Amino acid sequence: xxxxxQTPSNKVTEKGKYVELRCDPISGHTALYWYRQSLGxxxxxxxxxxxxxxxxxxxxxxxxxxxVRPEGSVSTLKIQRxxxxxxxxxxxASSSHPSTDTQYFGPxxxxxxx
Amino acid sequence: AQKVTQAQTEISVVEKEDVTxxxxxxxxxxxxxxxxxxxxxxGELVFLIRRNSFDEQNEIxxxxxxxxxxxxxxxxFTITASQVVDSAVYFCALSEGLGGGNKLTxxxxxxxxxxx
Numbered sequence: 450x451x452x453x454x455q456t457p458s459n460k461v462t463e464k465g466k467y468v469e470l471r472c473d474p475i476s477g478h479t480a481l482y483w484y485r486q487s488l489g490x491x492x493x494x495x496x497x498x499x500x501x502x503x504x505x506x507x508x509x510x511x512x513x514x515x516x517v518r519p520e521g522s523v524s525t526l527k528i529q530r531x532x533x534x535x536x537x538x539x540x541x542a543s544s545s546h547p548s549t550d551t552q553y554f555g556p557x558x559x560x561x562x563x
Numbered sequence: 564a565q566k567v568t569q570a571q572t573e574i575s576v577v578e579k580e581d582v583t584x585x586x587x588x589x590x591x592x593x594x595x596x597x598x599x600x601x602x603x604x605x606g607e608l609v610f611l612i613r614r615n616s617f618d619e620q621n622e623i624x625x626x627x628x629x630x631x632x633x634x635x636x637x638x639x640f641t642i643t644a645s646q647v648v649d650s651a652v653y654f655c656a657l658s659e660g661l662g663g664g665n666k667l668t669x670x671x672x673x674x675x676x677x678x679x
Contacts, residue, residue: 482666491567491654491669492608505666540608544665551598552667554608 451476453555455541461561462531470526470558474543481524482552483516484540492540498524531562565590567657569670576645576677584640584673586655592616596665597631597638598656602672608654614638645677 454473462468474481480499484492494508498518506516513531518524528535538559542552566589576582588597599611612622614631622629626643642649652672658665 484667489671491656491671492667494666494668497666508666538606542608551610551613552665553610554600556605556607 453541453543453553455539455555455558457558458556459559459561461563463563464531464533466531466562468528468531468560470528470539470560472524472526472541472543472555474522474524474541475545475553478543478545478553479521480544480546480550480552481518482542482544483524483526484542486538486540486557488537495526528560531560533562536560536562565592565595565657565659565668567655567668567670569655569673571673572671573674573676576675578646578677578679579644581641581643582645582675582677584642584653584655584675586638586640586670588636588638588655588657590657590659592659594659596658598658598667599629599638599640600654600656600669601651602654603651611640642675645675647677647679650675650677 456471482497483495485495486492496516497505501518501521513529516526538557540554540557542554544550544552568587595616597614601609601611619631628641630639652674654669654672656667656669658667
């Protein structure tokens, strides 16, 4: 079956602009996660959705970052007033059960803020 | 707080050599999961294995094997007879507890280079 998909694969924007990153999880997966991976580092947790609600957003670095999942499937990560330090690969993962099942990752969106 | 340490930043081996990637973890929970993921140059994280804290049995899958030792808080990964296609960054990860979302804490990764 289809895996996790993310669009766009690459996004270049200017400092101060607004960006949206999209994640389409594996069909039927109720849990969805966003991570951020900086160069040479492991992925860092940002936010977790169970269904439509954000069950844990403790990893969001500040209030410029926001994510939604209005229908419990596709999710959008939104970044306002982008800064150069936001440049990273943003990874999305999904799992069929939040507590016990493996997370499967998408290919990521590489965000570059000039 | 949970933490994963992968002390080996980069390892280079010649094809057909065996190689072990180390992973040490810290957690206060008695219930947790450990994972290994592979990240090839294409960038996508590929799941390799998941182990829960109650199961210390070692596992073998083809050329891959994993050694889980709670006494030393380690979950090491061995590739036998390495191949060029094994070249990638390998991440060890930990998730705590069984309630709620199991957000992953990753190590910094080990870059494995397998040369001819």
